[in-house]
Amino acid sequence: MSEIDTGGGGGKKGGGKVRSKKASTRVDMTPMVDLGFLLITFFILATTLSKPSSMTLNVPDKTKEAETEPIKASSVMTIFLGKDNKVHYIFGKAANEDPEVVTVGHGYDLRKAIQDNSRKVPGDKFVVVIKPTKEATYKNTVDVLDEMAITKTKRYALVDELTPDEKKLLKDKAQLDL
Amino acid sequence: MPIIKPKRQVPAMDMTAMCDVAFLLLTFFILTAQFRSQEAAAVDPPSSISGIKVPDKDIMTIALDKEGKVYFGIDNQNNRIAMLDNVAAAKGLSFTDKEKKAFALMASFGVPISQLKSFLSLDNEQRMKVKQPGIPVDSTGAAAENELKDWVFNARKANNGLRIAIKGDSYSKFPNFKNVLSTLQAQNINKFNLITGTEAPPAGWTND
Numbered sequence: 001m002s003e004i005d006t007g008g009g010g011g012k013k014g015g016g017k018v019r020s021k022k023a024s025t026r027v028d029m030t031p032m033v034d035l036g037f038l039l040i041t042f043f044i045l046a047t048t049l050s051k052p053s054s055m056t057l058n059v060p061d062k063t064k065e066a067e068t069e070p071i072k073a074s075s076v077m078t079i080f081l082g083k084d085n086k087v088h089y090i091f092g093k094a095a096n097e098d099p100e101v102v103t104v105g106h107g108y109d110l111r112k113a114i115q116d117n118s119r120k121v122p123g124d125k126f127v128v129v130i131k132p133t134k135e136a137t138y139k140n141t142v143d144v145l146d147e148m149a150i151t152k153t154k155r156y157a158l159v160d161e162l163t164p165d166e167k168k169l170l171k172d173k174a175q176l177d178l
Numbered sequence: 179m180p181i182i183k184p185k186r187q188v189p190a191m192d193m194t195a196m197c198d199v200a201f202l203l204l205t206f207f208i209l210t211a212q213f214r215s216q217e218a219a220a221v222d223p224p225s226s227i228s229g230i231k232v233p234d235k236d237i238m239t240i241a242l243d244k245e246g247k248v249y250f251g252i253d254n255q256n257n258r259i260a261m262l263d264n265v266a267a268a269k270g271l272s273f274t275d276k277e278k279k280a281f282a283l284m285a286s287f288g289v290p291i292s293q294l295k296s297f298l299s300l301d302n303e304q305r306m307k308v309k310q311p312g313i314p315v316d317s318t319g320a321a322a323e324n325e326l327k328d329w330v331f332n333a334r335k336a337n338n339g340l341r342i343a344i345k346g347d348s349y350s351k352f353p354n355f356k357n358v359l360s361t362l363q364a365q366n367i368n369k370f371n372l373i374t375g376t377e378a379p380p381a382g383w384t385n386d
Contacts, residue, residue, distance in 0.1 A: 029193030036200030043207035139348035
């Protein structure tokens with residue numbers, strides 16, 4: 001209690017001495033509590049609540065020509081990021097083979113497609129090439145990179161140039177004029 | 179029978195305990211507070227399942243807003259001044275101490291070097307009102323008019339341990355992001371972080 005007992009104690013009693021009037025030393029805490037909670041509210045609102053996370057992106061070194069073994073086209077899934085959050089993907093090479101272009105949205109359909117295609121390729125040879133077109137947004141790119149983390153696809157590449165074959169394929173089969 | 183009168187009591191509550199709790203919480207929030215820094219532009223990043231936290235210090239942030247404008251900022255005030263000195267020396271400009279001080283207080287900025295001096299000479303309130311045009315970039319990342327590369331280079335000169343984070347807006351177009359990417363690649367920076375929001379991974383997903 002904030003009350004301090006001022007009565008009693010040592011002091012002579014009686015004897016006609018003038019005693020000072022007993023005053024309570026109880027302090028009203030209400031404004032102090034008000035102030036405390038006001039400041040708490042301010043600090044809660046002024047701090048950043050959720051700290052953003054980050055994903056690491058590694059891109060190949062442009063200056064060095066790394067020795068890599070050629071990748072079989074039959075184990076490559078190419079994902080094109082089109083406009084209006086649409087995703088077009090092909091499995092195999094765009095040139096000559098005339099592959100089927102499948103259009104899906106982001107999310108479950110794309111994830112399932114990646115998982116299905118990765119099962120068709122034995123071992124860890126499955127490669128995903130991500131090709132955002134100029135219609136794609138930054139969110140689309142991050143979403144697909146995130147999809148790589150979710151499906152645990154180890155080998156993927158972010159490529160920003162479309163070959164003429166791919167452009168033609170997208171124009172013919174996905175009505176995407178680039 | 180005498181009527182028993184209920185004793186009148188003044189309803190007084192002891193506030194001491196409540197006060198203690200309030201100030202305990204207040205102390206906690208003051209000590210853990212990290213204030214939101216004043217950003218040059220509103221950027222709303224997309225979310226990802228990645229749980230890696232963004233480092234607090236030694237970080238260079240390249241922000242990309244909805245319209246594709248590029249903003250740049252580094253974390254330490256002394257490094258900001260050192261970076262500005264480096265850029266000024268490279269471009270043959272000079273800044274007064276007052277302008278340097280104003281520059282040190284900006285968490286991020288998006289003005290071309292040619293307009294920087296007049297931008298810094300404005301006072302704080304006017305500067306908030308100015309619509310910043312963004313730092314010029316180009317698609318090859320090495321052209322003379324690309325100023326992002328100068329900033330990145332001189333920031334790394336001021337603090338060699340800087341890590342690079344790109345914070346893009348969800349709706350910025352991919353080509354804008356590609357310009358930033360090629361600027362960094364042209365400087366042989368091949369590893370960087372993309373700042374994203376946090377979302378829960380799908381059920382049953384484990385990180386291994």
